[in-house]
Amino acid sequence: QKEVEQDPGPLSVPEGAIVSLNCTYSNSAFQYFMWYRQYSRKGPELLMYTYSSGNKEDGRFTAQVDKSSKYISLFIRDSQPSDSATYLCAMYPGGGADGLTFGKGTHLIIQP
Amino acid sequence: DVKVTQSSRYLVKRTGEKVFLECVQDMDHENMFWYRQDPGLGLRLIYFSYDVKMKEKGDIPEGYSVSREKKERFSLILESASTNQTSMYLCASRQGQSPKAFFGQGTRLTVV
Numbered sequence: 001q002k003e004v005e006q007d008p009g010p011l012s013v014p015e016g017a018i019v020s021l022n023c024t025y026s027n028s029a030f031q032y033f034m035w036y037r038q039y040s041r042k043g044p045e046l047l048m049y050t051y052s053s054g055n056k057e058d059g060r061f062t063a064q065v066d067k068s069s070k071y072i073s074l075f076i077r078d079s080q081p082s083d084s085a086t087y088l089c090a091m092y093p094g095g096g097a098d099g100l101t102f103g104k105g106t107h108l109i110i111q112p
Numbered sequence: 113d114v115k116v117t118q119s120s121r122y123l124v125k126r127t128g129e130k131v132f133l134e135c136v137q138d139m140d141h142e143n144m145f146w147y148r149q150d151p152g153l154g155l156r157l158i159y160f161s162y163d164v165k166m167k168e169k170g171d172i173p174e175g176y177s178v179s180r181e182k183k184e185r186f187s188l189i190l191e192s193a194s195t196n197q198t199s200m201y202l203c204a205s206r207q208g209q210s211p212k213a214f215f216g217q218g219t220r221l222t223v224v
Binding site for chain 1: 145147152154155157160170202204211212213214215216217
């Protein structure tokens with residue numbers, strides 16, 4: 001079983017829709033949960049991070065973490081064509097210099 | 113804003129060549145990372161460094177080496193490039209135990 005599972009998509013939704021992106025994971029040591037956005041042929045850009053379980057909101061973006069289910073989500077409200085990108089979840093146990101563990105990314109398309 | 117700069121956006125090299133990929137960060141981060149990103153495989157950690165002259169193997173170090181002579185600079189070396197090293201290479205940096213990793217724009221390497 002891979003450590004982090006993420007549906008690669010593509011996920012195509014109309015402009016203005018609410019988008020839900022999800023990841024599941026198996027390593028209960030993960031304490032930090034990140035979402036990155038990556039445009040085509042660019043490096044990933046950090047959108048949000050959350051420590052442990054709970055919700056975090058930033059503008060149109062809401063991140064949720066449910067550690068009991070080992071499930072994390074990113075919601076995008078009022079989606080825009082400029083939100084079209086690949087979204088990567090990433091996780092980190094904390095306390096060391098190790099790299100992050102990434103999902104493979106979900107390719108999101110917002111149709112105008 | 114943190115800036116992570118990779119020396120080249122696109123590179124084409126011949127099989128057997130020695131290839132250097134350079135990365136510089138401007139935020140005095142202790143930790144630096146090299147990932148490669150391939151379709152269907154996501155981001156995979158090659159090597160990381162938590163201090164000058166220190167390095168640790170990631171998940172896929174075979175065929176690669178690294179050098180960190182200065183805190184701001186982390187180099188990835190392909191000793192003898194092979195076609196299966198054609199990929200997008202991403203450098204990242206992170207401060208101490210913070211989970212927030214910042215990425216460069218990526219280097220698309222093609223080995224022919």
